[in-house]
Amino acid sequence: MSQDTEHMESTRLLQDLQSGNRRMLARGISWVENQVPGYRELLRALPADRLTAVPVIGFTGPPGAGKSTLVDRIIGEMVSKGHKIAVLCVDPSSPFHYGALLGDRVRMSNWFNHPSVYIRSLASRGSLGGLHARIIEITDLLKAAGFDYILVETVGVGQSEVEIAGLADTTVVVLVPEAGDEIQTMKAGLMEIADVFVVNKGDRPGADLFVRNLRRILSPDHNNGERAAEVFLTTATSGGGIDSLAATLLLSRSRDHKRKSWLLAERAYQLIVSRRMEQVSRAGLRQKISEALAAHDFNLYRFIENY
Amino acid sequence: MSQDTEHMESTRLLQDLQSGNRRMLARGISWVENQVPGYRELLRALPADRLTAVPVIGFTGPPGAGKSTLVDRIIGEMVSKGHKIAVLCVDPSSPFHYGALLGDRVRMSNWFNHPSVYIRSLASRGSLGGLHARIIEITDLLKAAGFDYILVETVGVGQSEVEIAGLADTTVVVLVPEAGDEIQTMKAGLMEIADVFVVNKGDRPGADLFVRNLRRILSPDHNNGERAAEVFLTTATSGGGIDSLAATLLLSRSRDHKRKSWLLAERAYQLIVSRRMEQVSRAGLRQKISEALAAHDFNLYRFIENY
Numbered sequence: 001m002s003q004d005t006e007h008m009e010s011t012r013l014l015q016d017l018q019s020g021n022r023r024m025l026a027r028g029i030s031w032v033e034n035q036v037p038g039y040r041e042l043l044r045a046l047p048a049d050r051l052t053a054v055p056v057i058g059f060t061g062p063p064g065a066g067k068s069t070l071v072d073r074i075i076g077e078m079v080s081k082g083h084k085i086a087v088l089c090v091d092p093s094s095p096f097h098y099g100a101l102l103g104d105r106v107r108m109s110n111w112f113n114h115p116s117v118y119i120r121s122l123a124s125r126g127s128l129g130g131l132h133a134r135i136i137e138i139t140d141l142l143k144a145a146g147f148d149y150i151l152v153e154t155v156g157v158g159q160s161e162v163e164i165a166g167l168a169d170t171t172v173v174v175l176v177p178e179a180g181d182e183i184q185t186m187k188a189g190l191m192e193i194a195d196v197f198v199v200n201k202g203d204r205p206g207a208d209l210f211v212r213n214l215r216r217i218l219s220p221d222h223n224n225g226e227r228a229a230e231v232f233l234t235t236a237t238s239g240g241g242i243d244s245l246a247a248t249l250l251l252s253r254s255r256d257h258k259r260k261s262w263l264l265a266e267r268a269y270q271l272i273v274s275r276r277m278e279q280v281s282r283a284g285l286r287q288k289i290s291e292a293l294a295a296h297d298f299n300l301y302r303f304i305e306n307y
Numbered sequence: 308m309s310q311d312t313e314h315m316e317s318t319r320l321l322q323d324l325q326s327g328n329r330r331m332l333a334r335g336i337s338w339v340e341n342q343v344p345g346y347r348e349l350l351r352a353l354p355a356d357r358l359t360a361v362p363v364i365g366f367t368g369p370p371g372a373g374k375s376t377l378v379d380r381i382i383g384e385m386v387s388k389g390h391k392i393a394v395l396c397v398d399p400s401s402p403f404h405y406g407a408l409l410g411d412r413v414r415m416s417n418w419f420n421h422p423s424v425y426i427r428s429l430a431s432r433g434s435l436g437g438l439h440a441r442i443i444e445i446t447d448l449l450k451a452a453g454f455d456y457i458l459v460e461t462v463g464v465g466q467s468e469v470e471i472a473g474l475a476d477t478t479v480v481v482l483v484p485e486a487g488d489e490i491q492t493m494k495a496g497l498m499e500i501a502d503v504f505v506v507n508k509g510d511r512p513g514a515d516l517f518v519r520n521l522r523r524i525l526s527p528d529h530n531n532g533e534r535a536a537e538v539f540l541t542t543a544t545s546g547g548g549i550d551s552l553a554a555t556l557l558l559s560r561s562r563d564h565k566r567k568s569w570l571l572a573e574r575a576y577q578l579i580v581s582r583r584m585e586q587v588s589r590a591g592l593r594q595k596i597s598e599a600l601a602a603h604d605f606n607l608y609r610f611i612e613n614y
Contacts, residue, residue: 043607048605260600268607269587269589269592273583273587276587285575290567296360298355299447300358300578301578
């Protein structure tokens, strides 16, 4: 593909993707994942205002906390308010894309053909942490594609919790009442990344007590007067408590630039370094060095400085 | 240490090193090995004309071929002609510097206090190939320090043979008569890197036959008419054949810029990439990204391009 063809292709792809063409959105994601020539031009052309305006809501928590059912309910609430929703399911254990859909995520399957909902599963392979290596790029494509909210669901293992907090504007940590016994020993990071705690499976014994304890721990008195995370009690299977949780999530805004800039800076660093490495041509170096040697004027350390 | 102090220190060190001060030469090598602040300035200040003019002669070959004894004899011949000689012994198996001296290299020990000879042992740890990670920098320091020839001895294992050919102006491959049986199966690379073949331990049976066979294989008829390696028969223990070998090595010049530029280009690539990575400040990126996010104008892919 020539430069011109690449340019035409990526311009066309962006237009189609922005007009809501799902097939073209899937192609755009595939371009980014496989670094198809033209993918950089596509990413550069994404409108900055949408990239900074569309909120990403991250859901994390231990396996079995009912995250998929909860997200399924949240989609329902958001769609009923007229919003268009994109959902990324990041499965750290699945070696193949879509593999996870046969498991828990089958609960979301009634949304697969809904015109206001786009669901995509991603394997976390290739990422240094817990999330997909190109998840930032993929959320950016979804933002450009006209969705009002991007939901990202991930199992809380490894680095994924820290990364989700960097990716999301609002981070939801989903727990079950039984976690109350471990609240004191809970990973410290979990308390820091959560904007919202959800105690799901609220019909189980001890749910109310857990919520009270969490709220006490998270009160400004315990947090040097700072705003701490909100706590919600839900029963996703029956839909209990979902409406007020969804109402809060709909208010999500890009609010914590400092936290968000951490993950973006890490990704920017990776991209800048790899771009600068590409710019250095080994063959070019060799040619120049060979010429300098022939001219009997070569100091390696001055050479690299002027390169 | 401030910039100014570093500058003064490195200027002083270079002067002392060029005037033949051995203690300062050892300090310079230690600066480079340990990346002591000021080491880059020292390297940049090395005179390019000497770096390109002083020949490096590499000795490689299997363990037990008598390389150390041979090098010891070559030192003797060169010193008797009034030359100043630096010797680097690269030992891929020794985890500690100088450790190797207690072994084979004890044969060179009578040169340790000679005013015209400088011997240093290097471990190959930290190198991707077989040679020491900073051997180029160290040979450059030795060139600046006024030596007329740099001899580098290494056991021929792993990548070291390819690297020695990149480092050396003349590459000497040392073999024993018994290798004649394997000459057909000899590592192909060995035939290509050798400028000089030495069949050492020439008093053993089959030595003459091996030399004849080698010369036939290396004749221009077998090599598309190109100049092939010279072959010498030596008995290093008694000194037999050393004078004519030494006479040839004394004629070494920086003659093969193309081959030499390969290793220098690899090292330049490493240095350029690491320097460019140092120039990217994660904290600076984060600050700029945070500001752009607050201004609701941030496209990661345009951002990295303008960085």
